[in-house]
Amino acid sequence: MNYLWAFTVGGAICVAGQLLIDLTKLTPARILVIFVVSGVVLSAVGIWDKVVDFAGAGATVPIIGFGHTLAKGVEEAVAQDGFTGIFTGGLTACSCGVCASLIAGFIAAVFTRSKSQS
Amino acid sequence: MRTNKKQYDRMVKNTSPRSRVLRNCVWAFLVGGSFCLTGEVLINAYRAAAFTLGDARLLASVTLVAISAVLTAVGWYGRLAKRAGAGTLVPITGFANAVVSPAIEFRSEGLITGVACKMFIIAGPVIVYGTLSSVVYGVILFVKGRYGL
Numbered sequence: 245m246n247y248l249w250a251f252t253v254g255g256a257i258c259v260a261g262q263l264l265i266d267l268t269k270l271t272p273a274r275i276l277v278i279f280v281v282s283g284v285v286l287s288a289v290g291i292w293d294k295v296v297d298f299a300g301a302g303a304t305v306p307i308i309g310f311g312h313t314l315a316k317g318v319e320e321a322v323a324q325d326g327f328t329g330i331f332t333g334g335l336t337a338c339s340c341g342v343c344a345s346l347i348a349g350f351i352a353a354v355f356t357r358s359k360s361q362s
Numbered sequence: 363m364r365t366n367k368k369q370y371d372r373m374v375k376n377t378s379p380r381s382r383v384l385r386n387c388v389w390a391f392l393v394g395g396s397f398c399l400t401g402e403v404l405i406n407a408y409r410a411a412a413f414t415l416g417d418a419r420l421l422a423s424v425t426l427v428a429i430s431a432v433l434t435a436v437g438w439y440g441r442l443a444k445r446a447g448a449g450t451l452v453p454i455t456g457f458a459n460a461v462v463s464p465a466i467e468f469r470s471e472g473l474i475t476g477v478a479c480k481m482f483i484i485a486g487p488v489i490v491y492g493t494l495s496s497v498v499y500g501v502i503l504f505v506k507g508r509y510g511l
Contacts, residue, residue, distance in 0.1 A: 251395040261390065261451060262447050263383070266383045266387075275448070275452075277487050285495070302395075304419055306394070306453055307488070309454070311496075314492050318497070318499055322500050322503045334496030344424040345431075345458045349458075351431070353466050353477040354473075
């Protein structure tokens, strides 16, 4: 049942992104920015927690989940450290995904030849 | 129904963009849903390996990033993206693809001005505005906590 919800909710979020691509002139970078900021806002008002509760990865794997991670991180950090938490919370929480992407990008660049040049 | 060529052309024009949008949405739903399903399977696998839910989610993200990097490097992700659109853009695999793909493409411009700069050409704005909105939220939380508004 969890799997079904993860698939359906995750798919539905992607459909929302697809509608933005097809029906507006927004570029991929803008769409990703809109989604990540929406993720922070939806988490701040408490909606996204509920979606994560029943959809699991369907709510955390889309880039909105990245915003959710940022918001949760800053919540915890401000509760724990007060003022400095405002600065550390977001980036600390999303460091895992960003660092993994960075490592993957570097390794791929070093060991792969660009197809467009051959 | 009888139509002449002109009417038929107009009918095609009226119908085809909508069906294209529908087809794109079906692809986005199936492919995006599959990435999320994979994420859920990974989370459960890591939880079964005695990780906490938080760690399992992080490790699932790292695994999806690695999968996306490999698919990007062999060129399959780009081919899938042509059909699946937002289904390959919106999941975290799309974020990883946005990092890995320019890193590979600009390798010829060097490790610093090529790979390292171009890596964040799309991911950069996501991190910048994501972090900024988390800071705004942090300020709100801090003020709320301090002054009990």
